Amino acid sequence: MQRIAPGSLLFSEGDDAHDVFEIVSGTLRLYKVLIDGRRQIIGFLSGGQLLGLAPRRQYVCTAEAVTPLTVRRYLRPAFERRIDEEPGLARRLLDALSNELRVAQDQMVLLGRKSAPEKVASFLLSLAADEHGGCEDRVDLPMGRGDIADYLGLTVETVSRTFTKLKNDGLIALPTPASVEILDLDQLEALAAGCADEEAWGRNGGSW
Known part of the structure; x- marks a missing residue:
């Protein structure tokens, strides 16, 4: 080894x-x-x-x-x-x-097609997916925000702002910088699929 x-x-x-x-x-x-x-x-x-x-x-x-x-x-x-x-x-x-x-x-x-919040939501769900087709409640993030940005084709600032917005909207919690707790799986899945009303969220809590 x-x-x-x-x-x-x-x-x-x-x-x-x-x-x-x-x-x-x-x-x-x-x-x-x-x-x-x-x-x-x-x-x-x-x-x-x-x-x-x-x-x-x-x-x-x-x-x-x-x-x-x-x-x-x-x-x-x-x-x-x-x-x-x-x-x-x-x-x-x-x-x-x-x-x-x-x-x-x-x-x-x-x-090619997803917005910044859709990208981050999709990324979190991919990490949370288990081998049985379910979804874990807690996600470890061994990679930093810079790595996530380079994977999703975003800036570090956009990734950090999107994490904060997801937290403020109650979709996730951030117990530590290296972990995410999924609080509202349905809304996170809807966002990843492009079915969420991002404009309404923006009016209620700032822009993405």
Whole structure:
């Protein structure tokens, strides 16, 4: 097992993809750097998830630890042999790839069509979703507001203002800067789906 300190890179975009990784504990961010130097975070991964399954033998993004990170490293040839030998691993790999596709599609909608409050609500619900299709009442936020902004295509100020507005409207509580408690799941889901009356909320408590 390999331990990685927060802020350290697991691999960089364009590196040869010699290894596949399994996250044992901790959280990492996946991102790409645009030509003008801006960072676009494309996802966050945590315990139990696989990464490094590059289709062209090169990593397509950079992976960086958000929190103290523990991973298992597999040489690609050995990992590919395990896929042939272990049906359970093949199913798990298919699940990982299907989830990666779903996340990519969701982010296309987030970046292209949703307003700032809709983006933040969708992000919180994605973190709160459990493996049984339900929703946890409390969400841990190991990533900072800057990471959230770079993932949602917003400014840090907009993310912070939206969190405050959601709190003031009674949809969430913020027990600590690194956690969110969902108080009104129905309203948060309506907001994420674009069904909430944002203009009315703005008149009653300021603008988004």
